[in-house]
Amino acid sequence: MRLIKLVSLSLLVSFLNASDNSSLLSALKQEKLDIDKKQVELESENLKYDWVKQIVGSYSASSYDGRKGLVDNSQSFSISVDQPIFKSGGIYYAIQYAGANREFLRLSTTLSEQNLIKSVISSWLLMKKYDLQIQRQNYLIENAKIDIIRKKEQYEAGFLDSSFLDQAILTKTSLEKNLIDMESARYTQLMTFESLSDTNYRDITPPTFKMVNENDYINKSLAIAQQDSQTKRAEYIKKMTISNYLPTLSLFAGYYDNSDNSNINDDRYNQVGVRVSMPLFDINRGRTIELRQLDYLKAKLEMQDVAKEEGHLYKDYVKKIEFLGKKIDIAKKDTKLYDSLILSTKELYEAGEKTKYDVDNLSNSKQTMILDKKIYEIDVQKVLLDVYAKMHGEI
Numbered sequence: 001m002r003l004i005k006l007v008s009l010s011l012l013v014s015f016l017n018a019s020d021n022s023s024l025l026s027a028l029k030q031e032k033l034d035i036d037k038k039q040v041e042l043e044s045e046n047l048k049y050d051w052v053k054q055i056v057g058s059y060s061a062s063s064y065d066g067r068k069g070l071v072d073n074s075q076s077f078s079i080s081v082d083q084p085i086f087k088s089g090g091i092y093y094a095i096q097y098a099g100a101n102r103e104f105l106r107l108s109t110t111l112s113e114q115n116l117i118k119s120v121i122s123s124w125l126l127m128k129k130y131d132l133q134i135q136r137q138n139y140l141i142e143n144a145k146i147d148i149i150r151k152k153e154q155y156e157a158g159f160l161d162s163s164f165l166d167q168a169i170l171t172k173t174s175l176e177k178n179l180i181d182m183e184s185a186r187y188t189q190l191m192t193f194e195s196l197s198d199t200n201y202r203d204i205t206p207p208t209f210k211m212v213n214e215n216d217y218i219n220k221s222l223a224i225a226q227q228d229s230q231t232k233r234a235e236y237i238k239k240m241t242i243s244n245y246l247p248t249l250s251l252f253a254g255y256y257d258n259s260d261n262s263n264i265n266d267d268r269y270n271q272v273g274v275r276v277s278m279p280l281f282d283i284n285r286g287r288t289i290e291l292r293q294l295d296y297l298k299a300k301l302e303m304q305d306v307a308k309e310e311g312h313l314y315k316d317y318v319k320k321i322e323f324l325g326k327k328i329d330i331a332k333k334d335t336k337l338y339d340s341l342i343l344s345t346k347e348l349y350e351a352g353e354k355t356k357y358d359v360d361n362l363s364n365s366k367q368t369m370i371l372d373k374k375i376y377e378i379d380v381q382k383v384l385l386d387v388y389a390k391m392h393g394e395i
Helices: 002-008 018-024 027-048 090-156 162-196 214-219 222-243 285-350 356-389
Strands: 055-065 071-086 248-260 267-277
Touching (some): 018 090, 027 090, 071 090, 090 222, 214 285, 222 285, 285 356
Antiparallel strands (some): 055 071, 071 248, 248 267
């Protein structure tokens, strides 16, 4: 319950469903994804019917000039087909393999699409984080300026050595340089965003992510689903390989028309028949089947390994969010502490015992705590974005 409460505190933007998020991608990237999806479907259909053989038609014409000056013209035309109709399960497994391969390629395309959408949202979150960090850095610079004024007054009054004033100036300079680095990093992130999306980043509202339970994460894991498809592919390839060494029943048929200008050798006939064939000897038969069996066993082991990895990844995500939750709690407590300190300092300022610099310094420090909390909430969303990007149909 504490974890769900923690995540609910990190809500930054309103919820959008998955269909809205595809519009975050640039037109070029979306068009490429659409082509990838069409290719998957067309290639899968080709593979599904790959066992259906061609109907072959041929036509030829020839002229023979004999020694006696006789010209013999001949022509021939034929249509034929040689179609396996039973391959000891091979045709069935070929169709099943095509289905498993289709699912594997679809998941690959989905994963690519979600990674692109993840990159867009991640860039947006990072820019918002840099915005907050830049604001925070400005408050730190303001406090550094106040510190210089104080130390300058103390130095001129003879209470401090010049080294203290020098250190205060160096601190301010370092903070200002860090601010420039942050602004540069934010610009780089903006360029990354614009390379992925045609939308102005100010006009979009990425989804808000909430933590899911472990069962939902595992059941919707793209990595697990993809490896499951790969395991099925390996299983069907193994069975197809075995069927190649078993009997095959084929139906063959044809129409043939051979004729010449003498009308004597005209030959027109139809042919229909069945054929049973089977390899009698293949020196690599045993090794080939064993290789496909090993591929299948390896795919099954990888399936278990991926499921284990995904389980550990989920626990890692949960732990990261818990750690960020502790930081959020600290920032909230410090904000309340600064509230009480500012209140008492203002009273002392009005009584003439404190300066305006004291009030401003504490107010700036309080703002850094408020911004810290918002920054940690964005970090929570970034972790959850990683979770959702790995789940089928979730971003």
